[in-house]
Amino acid sequence: MATVLLVGGAVVLVAALAYGRQAAREAYDRLLVGAATDIAESITIQGSAALVDVPVSAFELLALAPDDRIVYRVLGPDGETLTGYDTAPRPEKAGAISFYDSEFSGEAARYVSLTRRFAERSFSGSVQVIVGQTVQARRQLARDIAQNVLLVLGAAGAAMALFAWLVMQSALRPLPRIGEALRRRDPTDLTPIDQPAPAEIAALIQSLNGFMTRLDRQMTSNRHLIGDAAHQLRTPVAAIRAHAQLAAEEPDFERRAKMVQRIHERAVDLSHLLDQMLNHAMIIHRADTAPRDPVDLRDVAVEAFEANEPNVLASPNAVSLVLPDEPVAIRGDMLSLAEAAKNLLANALSHGRPPVRIGIRNSGQAELWVRDCGEGPPASIRIDPAVRFAGDRAGGGSGLGLAIAHAVADSHGGAIRMTTDDEGFEIAMTLPKDTP
Incomplete structure (x- = not known):
């Protein structure tokens, strides 16, 4: 801020000095023109001669600058000096009114040339x-104007600096205060700062x-x-x-x-459990x-269908894939969405009743749904689908598939919806559609 004020002050100083010089020049130039006009109007013609x-x-008028010296000169049509000082310089280019700078007795002076035609x-x-005047009064007026401007602007700058x-x-x-609050926090305290x-x-x-x-x-x-890992893996590893x-x-x-054979089955279940635990952690990481x-x-639906083909072929009834003709565009992470869809379809194949269908619905929101002919999970799971390992307490499965789907839907601004009707149970992942 100090640098800005100093640079601004320097610019204002230059502008004030330039403005002071310009204002003083214009003021005293008007006096020169007034004096030259008075002299020109006093010229009369008597016979064949001009008298001044x-x-x-x-x-x-020129006496308003008492410390400056004055010079004047009146020239006839042939360039002869009628009256005044012969040393007064003439302008390089004469016009009706011309201003120019020169010297008078070794001092800088300002001149005006005015022509009257007869x-x-x-x-x-x-x-x-021609009327000329030395420039002491001009310089003093320029300094006074610049000084007054600087005083006003300096006071304004000081007030601005104070307010800033x-x-x-x-x-x-x-x-x-924020730094002190962060220093006093426990390393595990990640609650929001309230300052x-x-x-x-x-x-x-x-x-x-x-x-x-x-x-x-x-x-x-x-x-x-x-x-x-510590809680869920200890038992199956001990059993194996x-x-x-x-x-x-x-x-x-x-x-x-x-x-x-039993060891192999336990190893397969353990491998599936490990995959889902790692997938759940990956989904949480990819959300940010x-x-x-x-x-x-x-x-997404096609990838989930193809990933579960071994289970589809092993099930008593084939899985139906229901897709609309038009694209259903959303903005999201393809890997996370596909993982959620795979888990929803795997749950339907493992715990639902055939036939199983997976499809896409384009309504107010984009929906990926899976339907089977069963009654769906118990009410304890429907209340909070984000609970991990709920399937273990409900009687089967790793209990992470629904939690993975819920985490994916939540990270994409969507939700998990579960409904039961006469045709069976449907679980849907509703997501906001992408604006074209």
Whole structure:
């Protein structure tokens, strides 16, 4: 701010000096023109000669600058000096009125040249009147004008600097409080900052709160992943280890083969559980990092259908794919959307009743829906589809498929909708459509 004021002050100083010089020049140039006009009007023609009777009023005007010296000269049509000082310089280009700078007795002076034309029977031609004056008064007036302007602008600049300092102090005062509040926080405390601040600093606080919200979401996802891994993997790993130990000690071949088959089934379930836990953590991470690109929701349904082809072929009835003719455009993360759709279809194939259908609906919002002929999950799961491992308590599955779909819908500004009617159960992921 000080730099701005100093640069502005320098510009104003130059402008004030230029304005003072211009104003002084115009004021005293008018006096010169007035004096020259008075002299020109006093010229009369007698016989064949021009007579000049210099009026006192001309010198009274120029006497307004008492410290300056005056010079005048009147020239006839032939260039002969009729009266005045022969040393007064003539202009390089004479006109009706011409101003020019020169010297008088070694001092800088300002001159005006005025021409009066006569067309008498006995006298015809132009008479040139030259009046000059030294420039001390002009310089003093220019300094006075510049000084007065600078005094006013200096007072205004000081007031502006004071107000600017007060405004900046008021605007920046919350920053030390915010810094102190952050220093006193526990490293795990990522709650929003609640500090009163003006609009300029409020934008910074909002950005900090948004960043801490995203960071808290990532840390929560990591904590859930670590906690879920510690809690959910311990039992199946212990079971596989126990079955492996029993199989190694079992002498009967048929019983050992059954134990190996059981170990394989447990390993497959564990692998599926690990995949879903990692997918859930990936979805939470991509919610804040993955770019949102234009996506045709029909492509998401097709990818989910193709990814579940092994389950589709193994089911008693084929899955129907219902797609509209026109594209259903949304803006989102294709990988996350496809993962959500795969889990919704896998849940219907595992827990629902055939036939199963997956499709896209283009209504007020874009909808990806999966329908089966069953009754759907219990009310405890419908109340909060974001609960992880709800399927374990409800009797089967990893319990993460619906939580993954809910996380994807929430990160895209959508929601999960579950309805039951005479035709069965439908679960839909509703998403806002992309504006063309």
